[in-house]
Amino acid sequence: MAHIQLKNISKKFGNHTALADLDLDIADGEFFVLLGETGAGKTTTLRLIAGLEKPTEGQVFIDGVDVADWGAAERDVALVLQQYSLYPRYTVRENLEFPLRPKIRRVPEAEIKDRVARAAQTLRIEHLLDRKTDRLSGGEMQRVSIGRAIVRKPRVFLMDEPLSALDAKLRESLRTDLKSLQMQLGATFLFVTHDQIEAMSMGDKIGVLNHGRIVQTGTPQEIYNNPRDTYVASFVGSPPMNLIDGKLVDGRAVMAPMNFELPYAGAAGGGNGGMPKAGGAMDGRPLVFGIRPEDVHLESGAPVEAMVHDVENHGVEKILTLRVGDTTLRATVPARTDVQIEQPVRFAWNPDKVVLFDKASGVSLQHSA
Amino acid sequence: MTQIELRGVQKYFGAVQVIKNLNLAIADNEFIVLLGQSGCGKTTTLRAVAGLETIDEGDILIDGKPVQNLKAADRDIALVFQSFSLYPHMSVYENIAFPLRATRKSKAEIDTEVRSIAKTLQITHLLGLKPSALSGGDMQRVAIGRALVRRPKALLMDEPIGALDAKLREEMRAEIKRLHVRQGSTTIYVTHDQIEAMSLADRIVIMHEGVLQQVGTPDEVYSRPANLFVAQFVGSPVMNVAEAAVAGDTDSATVKLKGADTGFEFPQALLSKLNGHASGGKLALGIRPEGVIVSHDKAQGFLPVEAQIIEPLGSYDIVDLKVGSSILRARTRSGFVGGAGAKVFARIDPEQAHFFDTASGQSLGVRL
Numbered sequence A: 001m002a003h004i005q006l007k008n009i010s011k012k013f014g015n016h017t018a019l020a021d022l023d024l025d026i027a028d029g030e031f032f033v034l035l036g037e038t039g040a041g042k043t044t045t046l047r048l049i050a051g052l053e054k055p056t057e058g059q060v061f062i063d064g065v066d067v068a069d070w071g072a073a074e075r076d077v078a079l080v081l082q083q084y085s086l087y088p089r090y091t092v093r094e095n096l097e098f099p100l101r102p103k104i105r106r107v108p109e110a111e112i113k114d115r116v117a118r119a120a121q122t123l124r125i126e127h128l129l130d131r132k133t134d135r136l137s138g139g140e141m142q143r144v145s146i147g148r149a150i151v152r153k154p155r156v157f158l159m160d161e162p163l164s165a166l167d168a169k170l171r172e173s174l175r176t177d178l179k180s181l182q183m184q185l186g187a188t189f190l191f192v193t194h195d196q197i198e199a200m201s202m203g204d205k206i207g208v209l210n211h212g213r214i215v216q217t218g219t220p221q222e223i224y225n226n227p228r229d230t231y232v233a234s235f236v237g238s239p240p241m242n243l244i245d246g247k248l249v250d251g252r253a254v255m256a257p258m259n260f261e262l263p264y265a266g267a268a269g270g271g272n273g274g275m276p277k278a279g280g281a282m283d284g285r286p287l288v289f290g291i292r293p294e295d296v297h298l299e300s301g302a303p304v305e306a307m308v309h310d311v312e313n314h315g316v317e318k319i320l321t322l323r324v325g326d327t328t329l330r331a332t333v334p335a336r337t338d339v340q341i342e343q344p345v346r347f348a349w350n351p352d353k354v355v356l357f358d359k360a361s362g363v364s365l366q367h368s369a
Numbered sequence B: 001m002t003q004i005e006l007r008g009v010q011k012y013f014g015a016v017q018v019i020k021n022l023n024l025a026i027a028d029n030e031f032i033v034l035l036g037q038s039g040c041g042k043t044t045t046l047r048a049v050a051g052l053e054t055i056d057e058g059d060i061l062i063d064g065k066p067v068q069n070l071k072a073a074d075r076d077i078a079l080v081f082q083s084f085s086l087y088p089h090m091s092v093y094e095n096i097a098f099p100l101r102a103t104r105k106s107k108a109e110i111d112t113e114v115r116s117i118a119k120t121l122q123i124t125h126l127l128g129l130k131p132s133a134l135s136g137g138d139m140q141r142v143a144i145g146r147a148l149v150r151r152p153k154a155l156l157m158d159e160p161i162g163a164l165d166a167k168l169r170e171e172m173r174a175e176i177k178r179l180h181v182r183q184g185s186t187t188i189y190v191t192h193d194q195i196e197a198m199s200l201a202d203r204i205v206i207m208h209e210g211v212l213q214q215v216g217t218p219d220e221v222y223s224r225p226a227n228l229f230v231a232q233f234v235g236s237p238v239m240n241v242a243e244a245a246v247a248g249d250t251d252s253a254t255v256k257l258k259g260a261d262t263g264f265e266f267p268q269a270l271l272s273k274l275n276g277h278a279s280g281g282k283l284a285l286g287i288r289p290e291g292v293i294v295s296h297d298k299a300q301g302f303l304p305v306e307a308q309i310i311e312p313l314g315s316y317d318i319v320d321l322k323v324g325s326s327i328l329r330a331r332t333r334s335g336f337v338g339g340a341g342a343k344v345f346a347r348i349d350p351e352q353a354h355f356f357d358t359a360s361g362q363s364l365g366v367r368l
Helices: A042-050 A092-100 A109-122 A138-150 A168-185 A196-202 A220-225 A230-235 B042-050 B092-103 B107-120 B136-148 B166-183 B194-200 B218-223 B228-233 B269-278
Strands: A004-013 A016-026 A031-036 A057-062 A077-080 A156-160 A188-193 A205-210 A213-218 A242-249 A252-255 A261-263 A287-291 A296-298 A304-313 A317-324 A327-334 A344-349 A355-358 B004-013 B016-026 B031-035 B057-062 B077-080 B154-158 B186-191 B203-208 B211-216 B240-248 B253-257 B264-266 B283-287 B292-295 B303-312 B316-323 B326-333 B343-348 B353-357
Touching: A004 A042, A016 A042, A016 A213, A031 A042, A031 A196, A042 A077, A042 A156, A042 A188, A077 A138, A092 A109, A092 A138, A109 A138, A109 A168, A138 A168, A168 A196, A168 B303, A188 A196, A196 A220, A196 B303, A205 A220, A205 A230, A213 A220, A213 A230, A220 B303, A230 A242, A230 A287, A230 A355, A242 A327, A296 A327, A304 B166, A304 B194, A317 A344, B004 B042, B016 B042, B016 B211, B031 B042, B031 B194, B042 B077, B042 B154, B042 B186, B077 B136, B092 B107, B092 B136, B107 B136, B107 B166, B136 B166, B166 B194, B186 B194, B194 B218, B203 B218, B203 B228, B211 B218, B211 B228, B228 B240, B228 B283, B228 B353, B240 B269, B240 B326, B253 B269, B264 B343, B292 B316, B292 B326, B316 B343
Parallel strands: A031 A188, A031 A205, A077 A156, A156 A188, B031 B186, B031 B203, B077 B154, B154 B186
Antiparallel strands: A004 A016, A004 A057, A205 A213, A242 A252, A242 A287, A252 A261, A287 A355, A296 A344, A304 A317, A304 A344, A317 A327, B004 B016, B004 B057, B203 B211, B240 B253, B240 B283, B253 B264, B283 B353, B292 B343, B303 B316, B303 B343, B316 B326
């Protein structure tokens, strides 16, 4: 159990700045997901906490104590990586016992047995205990790796893309397994991934990392509904938020390329609480309008005409790509919607759900206000 | 105008049977997707149609004529693979024109055909480049152009966009579909990606361990899966499947999941539709997450359940509900269920329920 803080961290590798001015606060018992693309600095952050790297500047605190001088072993964190590093000639049981065997730990034999049994039960690998690890499937191996972390009862679990090497169906089921494991243990988890679905579905909090900087920290709902900038907006959500260039004119959204227009709720002053009112001051300023695909609707009398460019069929729903001139945007519609490619349709958006971004900086007006 | 038919096709690799008694009729202009996991026999089937594999038994007919003894070159079928297989020393133009060399067409005719196909694929500006200068998507466009330029009877594609990154894959998928809508040629397309299959196919052919599981439109395959394999292969998150006991009297029926105290209410008609299965063999209830209806109020037909884990996915949530010893995953509006441990009520939408014979895995075809 531990509360982790990173204060003003920067990390340089030669001339390359991997992390800059990084502040993170991970509460005790929290499932925190660090989300970012390859090279964003996720793994570096994790390794700093684990004690495998030293920060160029800044401090790492575990439960309020600056751990700069602590080695990796003293920090008592457990690492689970994408590649399962199990001992192939050992059985699952031997692999689980291994972290408890070193002389310095001196865990009594009865306790070792007990901890292994519990870990195996939690992870539903009891039936595999006497099997050699080279005879396990990928999902089973990853469960054993996690088991080996659990038996030690570490203060913090650090997980670096542990699900990325598994196939889609298995990833889906291990997501819930991991989340329920964390709730059961009440442990602090720092989970690193490039997969926004993993971040959304598991995280109590998400930190979005871009080029070594934290762009936004918040609950999945905050990140999804109120992204700080166009980077977060287009990174989180599948399909991502539609981002369309335009400007406000007399309280209507006027899109630049084709001059199509849609109503904007901010103008009426109602609906969207925090949204800045689109008074005269906003008029003409270059903006980016953000709207999630589920907030774009097809309706026969709707204001804008578009062509259906593509239909992605998910069974439960369809994701349409609509084309207006050179602009394309996505709309999520019910599965029973019968549309064909190159069919003309009319669409509207939910004006309450529109997010405005400044065209130049990409920052949401709600966040810059 | 090309119809393709497979009749009683059997294929062995040594002692392993990779295609088991496959029967399939493909209509002219149809877009057929062979869907399955790796090793299910889908690629072998495609290669058998193309003439790159022999078959051990059965017939392959193109426009009614058996072709199983014809060489690949004589079947007039074009193939596109995942790896692009372009000639690196030739320009894009020469690559596309290559298949026409042997056709005794005049230079002017060849030029017209190459430019027309390039225009369709929107690669006219690339004609002078060497393949090494192209992106992955453009290389695959050229490969498709080369396949189509000689106007083959059918176009066969084996995971043509599997090697591309996610965004490009989506773009190319849309292009392939649009090309098919415009050109309309009989197409067989192999993939392991169910979204690709659902989005491209007129009909999907699902294979598992060499055996054809179901042939149907995307809607049929999703809404009326023939067996448990199809039910759980298509759709994400996967369909809930739980062992169930059906009981009832003259007025109503209930479906009780293993370990549960009370059963979900169903129309009485369920009993007659299940025939003898209700009392005898073991049953499994299949229900997709959108068919589990969650409510905050105790309404008629709703059972009290506890939420275990909530996965917020942005536009909707997937909520794990504990019912007896089973977990049912429900799809709800974003934020509908407050948090883990919340007490809510759930019912099963009978219209979206499936019943399977546990032993055989076959759907009992119940429709309510």
